[in-house]
Amino acid sequence: GGLHDPAAELVMCASGSVDLSIVNGRIRVLDGQLLDVDLSDLIQRQNSLAKKLVARTEKRYGIQMNAPVWRRAFPYDPFRH
Numbered sequence: 001g002g003l004h005d006p007a008a009e010l011v012m013c014a015s016g017s018v019d020l021s022i023v024n025g026r027i028r029v030l031d032g033q034l035l036d037v038d039l040s041d042l043i044q045r046q047n048s049l050a051k052k053l054v055a056r057t058e059k060r061y062g063i064q065m066n067a068p069v070w071r072r073a074f075p076y077d078p079f080r081h
Contacts, residue, residue, distance in 0.1 A: 017032055
């Protein structure tokens, strides 16, 4: 999720270490290693899907997502209409 948004990379992609995780009675993580998943293939697939999603969004709305436009949110003026 951090491919196009550096802030998201810092906030959303940092995960803690998991020694053991059991899901539905099946061990999914053992000694910090994800089992039964080719992690590099999963990352490559996710990055490819993210690139396609961004490209479709840019085309549909005529925007560039790699060049964010910052808007001032504060100070808030409740009397401004």
